[in-house]
Amino acid sequence: MHTTHQARKPALAALMSLVLPGYGQLYNGEVNKAIWLFLTVAGFSQPVLVLAALYLPGAAMMPALLLALLLTLALWLYGIADAWRTARRLDNYTPQAWQLSGTYMLVLVLCDLIVLPLLVNYLRSHQVASYRVPSNSMAPGVLPGDYFFADKRYNCPACKQQVRRGDIALFVYPNDRTQIYIKRIIGLPGDHVQIQGTRVSVNGVALTTQAHETDGATATTEQSGGRQWQAHWNHGTAALPDADTTVAAGQVLVLGDNRNVSADSRHYGTVPLQDVVGKAHQVWFSSGAEGIRWSRLGKLLE
Numbered sequence: 001m002h003t004t005h006q007a008r009k010p011a012l013a014a015l016m017s018l019v020l021p022g023y024g025q026l027y028n029g030e031v032n033k034a035i036w037l038f039l040t041v042a043g044f045s046q047p048v049l050v051l052a053a054l055y056l057p058g059a060a061m062m063p064a065l066l067l068a069l070l071l072t073l074a075l076w077l078y079g080i081a082d083a084w085r086t087a088r089r090l091d092n093y094t095p096q097a098w099q100l101s102g103t104y105m106l107v108l109v110l111c112d113l114i115v116l117p118l119l120v121n122y123l124r125s126h127q128v129a130s131y132r133v134p135s136n137s138m139a140p141g142v143l144p145g146d147y148f149f150a151d152k153r154y155n156c157p158a159c160k161q162q163v164r165r166g167d168i169a170l171f172v173y174p175n176d177r178t179q180i181y182i183k184r185i186i187g188l189p190g191d192h193v194q195i196q197g198t199r200v201s202v203n204g205v206a207l208t209t210q211a212h213e214t215d216g217a218t219a220t221t222e223q224s225g226g227r228q229w230q231a232h233w234n235h236g237t238a239a240l241p242d243a244d245t246t247v248a249a250g251q252v253l254v255l256g257d258n259r260n261v262s263a264d265s266r267h268y269g270t271v272p273l274q275d276v277v278g279k280a281h282q283v284w285f286s287s288g289a290e291g292i293r294w295s296r297l298g299k300l301l302e
Helices: 010-019 023-027 031-045 047-055 058-089 101-126
Strands: 128-132 146-151 168-172 180-187 192-196 199-202 208-214 217-224 227-234 243-246 251-255 276-288
Touching: 010 023, 010 058, 010 101, 023 031, 023 058, 023 101, 031 047, 031 058, 031 101, 047 058, 047 101, 047 128, 047 146, 047 276, 058 276, 101 128, 128 276, 168 251, 180 199, 180 276, 199 208
Parallel strands: none
Antiparallel strands: 128 146, 146 276, 168 180, 168 276, 180 251, 192 199, 192 243, 208 217, 217 227
16 A cells, blocks of 8 residues: 655744644644644633623723733744744644645634634623713714723523613614614613603602712712612703603613613614613723824723
8 A cells, every 4th residue: 555755844834823723733633732722722712801891890891801812922922933944844644634725714714614604693681781972872882982891691581781770781682683783771670751851750769879060060969779770961052852761671771871862762862672682781892083092992881
């Protein structure tokens, strides 16, 4: 039986590892190392991100994300260098029966086009997803230019986190279902919500506990269920009409914290609970005209 010896090509091994972690090791016949490199890089780049975004305190979130990023890059670079170095030594290599171009293509398709996208899509749909705030409708709590993680373990039959008054929620915009909006939930199903001037009441109980004038605006503190948040009413903007409504079953009423510039339930009505898809959790980056807002990195959104 004739045996064919083929030297491994270092440049090709390195290029394959650049395309997919562990791919160059597979080319070199190191199947076990290839599997562990792929799984480790995938683990640091996705599940560790979920851990840092949802379970770590704000002060530890950014260092954990940076550490995970550095470890991911270090492992990827190690895989490239290791594949190149190993291939240089294999100048009298006998390819195994499975080392065919079709096998390599199958592995690339399975890992790069199926496994990784499915993992990313699952985590973004059911665990955590990142969003950017384009407007100031939720100021002062959430600012334009904030990049934040949203907790997707929220408002679903198997989720422990159910919708509560005061949550900063993400939902499908009723007038354009390709858009995701961020607002604060003020009214739950069955709640009677009244808005008179800068005073907001739910079921006859005022949410507004404090109010003071500042720079041509009224800053109010609202409270419900032991939770507090700030709302802003700008006197230089046209006042919105008062509201008096009862939230229908299966619906929620949402308001922006920057009340005079927010498009919310006062414009497009209540939002179906089934369209509430996440809860704002933590800022991971923020920038504006003044540059990077370092003090907001790791800020919990409440």
